[in-house]
Amino acid sequence: MGRPPCCDxxxxxxxxxxxxxxxxxxxxxxxxxxxxxxxxxxxAGLNRCGKSCRLRWTNYLRPDLKHDGFTPQExxxxxxxxxxxxxxxxxxxxxxxxxTDNDVKNYWNTKLRKKxxxxxxxxxxxxPVSQVxxxxxxxxxxxxxxxxxxxxxxxxxxxNMSMVEHTEEDQAHSWEHQVQYQVxxxxxxxxxxxxxxxxxxxxxxxxxxxxxCSPPQSYSCQTSQTQIIAPPCSSFDWSEFLQCDPFVWSxxxxxxxxxxxxxxxxxxxxxxxENGVEPSNNVNSNSNGQDKQGAAxxxxxxxxxxxxxxSGNSFVDGILDRDSEIRxxxxxxxxxxxxx
DNA sequence: AATATCCGCAACCGCTCCGAC
DNA sequence: CGTCGGAGCGGTTGCGGATAT
Numbered sequence: 001m002g003r004p005p006c007c008d009x010x011x012x013x014x015x016x017x018x019x020x021x022x023x024x025x026x027x028x029x030x031x032x033x034x035x036x037x038x039x040x041x042x043x044a045g046l047n048r049c050g051k052s053c054r055l056r057w058t059n060y061l062r063p064d065l066k067h068d069g070f071t072p073q074e075x076x077x078x079x080x081x082x083x084x085x086x087x088x089x090x091x092x093x094x095x096x097x098x099x100t101d102n103d104v105k106n107y108w109n110t111k112l113r114k115k116x117x118x119x120x121x122x123x124x125x126x127x128p129v130s131q132v133x134x135x136x137x138x139x140x141x142x143x144x145x146x147x148x149x150x151x152x153x154x155x156x157x158x159x160n161m162s163m164v165e166h167t168e169e170d171q172a173h174s175w176e177h178q179v180q181y182q183v184x185x186x187x188x189x190x191x192x193x194x195x196x197x198x199x200x201x202x203x204x205x206x207x208x209x210x211x212x213c214s215p216p217q218s219y220s221c222q223t224s225q226t227q228i229i230a231p232p233c234s235s236f237d238w239s240e241f242l243q244c245d246p247f248v249w250s251x252x253x254x255x256x257x258x259x260x261x262x263x264x265x266x267x268x269x270x271x272x273x274e275n276g277v278e279p280s281n282n283v284n285s286n287s288n289g290q291d292k293q294g295a296a297x298x299x300x301x302x303x304x305x306x307x308x309x310x311s312g313n314s315f316v317d318g319i320l321d322r323d324s325e326i327r328x329x330x331x332x333x334x335x336x337x338x339x340x
Numbered sequence: 341a342a343t344a345t346c347c348g349c350a351a352c353c354g355c356t357c358c359g360a361c
Numbered sequence: 362c363g364t365c366g367g368a369g370c371g372g373t374t375g376c377g378g379a380t381a382t
Contacts, residue, residue, distance in 0.1 A: 016350070016376080038367070054368075055351065090370060101370070102350080109372095110348055 013047045017056055021046055025053060026061055059102045066098030070107055078104060079112060083126040 017025075028044035034057070038050035046053060059065075070078075074096055081092045087108075089101035096104065116123040122132045 014352075036367075049352095050367085051353095051369095052351075058369090059350075087371070105371075106349055 011047075012041075012049045012052070014049075014052070017060075021048070022056070022061060025056060029057065029061075055102075059100050062100075064098055065100065070099075070111075074099070075107075075112065078108060079116070079126075082108065082112075 013021075024044050024046055025040075028040065032043065034040065036050075037054045040046075040053045041048045041050055044053070048056075077095060078092055081095060085091060087105075089105045089108075093099050093101040093104045113123040116126075117129070120129050121127070122129050125132055
């Protein structure tokens with residue numbers, strides 16, 4: 001159960017704001033400032049809920065807001081940040097002056113998500129669709145597979161599947177986009193892109209869909225381009241990518257610390273920690289790795305942990321799962337010190 | 341020209357967080 | 362230390378304009 005409503009909704013106006021209401025709101029704020037939002041509608045002479053006033057102000061009336069379209073630079077930043085921290089729209093919006101979390105969220109849902117799907121990128125995991133499908137195919141024999149899918153819903157899956165089953169030219173085009181995207185988002189690059197991109201057989205399995213992730217021979221030029229632009233060593237460390245952006249890295253560290261403290265607090269309060277050692281039967285600590293796509297897909301922050309007492313560790317588990325993926329892909333990382 | 345469908349955006353809802361008391 | 366309530370967040374809904382049939 002949530003909190004009771006902040007006001008009696010039957011007595012307040014809802015829906016679109018009129019120019020008169022906007023004018024009252026602007027006049028009040030310019031004269032008195034914001035203060036307590038629950039008092040603003042009364043003082044401003046508006047028959048609105050305080051929450052509605054706050055939303056109208058923050059999402060539309062604020063004088064520092066941009067109302068024009070998103071630039072390619074903003075677009076790229078949103079994609080990169082979404083890939084790094086997930087759907088934390090308010091954090092992403094902080095990096096985009098004049099944009100609100102609502103703006104960014106809407107733009108993502110209506111434009112960027114579709115755009116990535118057309119490029120052959122799963123907008124949830126930021127991985128090539130073929131990779132996600134391959135992973136899905138691998139886990140399809142396990143129970144409750146729908147909980148392990150990184151796709152938002154079946155519609156997305158069908159959309160993606162129909163996309164990758166288009167013509168060879170489309171596939172090649174899609175691959176080209178994938179490579180370009182992966183250069184932009186190196187933390188999501190799969191091993192074969194760096195070291196084995198030209199070898200379609202190396203990444204092929206019994207799944208035809210998996211084969212689609214390999215570049216057509218005629219597109220080897222994209223591969224060489226990737227090798228030039230991509231990080232110089234094959235043992236790419238995704239955390240280094242996060243560190244490239246001080247803001248993202250700062251937010252990441254804060255979130256990491258915050259989540260860690262919550263987990264430790266939760267575990268210690270429920271007696272699951274003895275001498276600082278976590279119990280070994282954590283459902284998300286298995287080495288299977290097949291159910292980890294959702295973890296990465298939800299911005300490392302939404303690992304399903306239903307029915308388990310350590311439900312607060314989703315973020316850390318997501319990070320650890322992602323780390324396991326990288327380590328599995330790049331065994332040489334095992335020699336490196338990499339503690340969270 | 342009329343109707344149906346699609347799409348984008350503004351607004352709402354439910355929930356968590358956190359400070360005040 | 363527990364409760365209350367305001368602020369803020371992410372997800373979802375629904376309206377209205379644009380486009381297709």
